[in-house]
Amino acid sequence: MENNTLHIDQLKSSFNKIDKITIQDLFDFYNQFEDSIKRTTIDWRIHQLTEKGILHRISRGVYSVSEREVEKFEPEVSQSLKQLSRMVLKKFPFIDVCLWSTRWLNEFMLHQPGKFYTILEVENDAMEAVFYELSAKRKDVFLNPSEEIMNKYVINAKEPILIIKLVTEAPTTKVGSVKTSTLEKILVDIQCEPAVYATFQGAEMNNIYQNAFEKYHLNEVGMLRYAKRRGRKEKIKTLIGSLEK
Template structure:
């Protein structure tokens, strides 16, 4: 935000800028999200809906595997941002690497339609015909997650980066549909670009995501997009 003021007036003092930011925050014009990050207005935070089945399963998993980090969600929540609504969804259970197989066999033992880190060919051949399959995936370290009613689930930053990075699993959300998802997300909610880029770096896609965000930079003027210091 300081860079923004300097771009308008190179002679402005840092103390003056800090006072202006302080006043804007006091008046509710902007909201501080974290150090150096602000959003216009109240900054609406994204909180995904969780089904009773997901909540129940998560609690069972945490009882069975209390020391594992687990994140649960399903791709139907992306429909909020889409024009064309896909009829096929995936239930995703993301877990640390050392717990993937144990968790998979636990779910398998409950006669669930579950796949362990499916290959591209398996996704094309089998998952496309499944109505509501469960997929056990690796929970990448430092993934941006959040707790909703005691359930660890995704943030919007994670959803967007996952869509960007995993073209096959999120094939229904690619191309112009992905552009629309990003645009709608930026318009409706407060999004931290720095959080997205940190996660994209963990997925080795930081540079590509930076280029993409620059290509859609016109969306950054939307009210809820977080400005970086």
């Protein structure tokens, strides 16, 4: 019954060679089957189609069918991240960690920062133990740094490692043996912690979101689910909604 209203086969056939599908395109498509179809109905069908993976969102109000080959975000995990991962997991083999670098955001930014941070997210109960272990072996390790610590010390550190609490059920992925962050998670995190990610605030935040959504296929539903866990769902939803077509 649902396929009869969504007309999935016809939709794929009509749009599989088209790079960008607008809401008006979808309105015209469904108007073939139902006269005077409402915009709210179109919005609901877009939601259903994106949930099913038939459509994916390119930018605000612009979609493509899933047959179109879309670039996926695949960060380059450096040797230093691999070594850090091995070091932590060798000492703490049973804890949950997530490693990523703020360098990965460079491709989305207008102004390129000269300083990058390694983010080591650790489950809450193990944060201090990991901090003391790493501090004994290397410099510039900071535990859950405040805005003051960021401005006084982290900004002047050569290769800072920031140990931050890993939110439960965060959307992570694996690159080789390294557990790391999805782009969706990074986009939410930089909005949730402005003191830590000060470089990416303001107009630069809009650049990052705009370029990320234009370049990569992002799981918006999963992203908003994670944002809800962080108490930022409405802010993230508004930010995504404000992106230019």
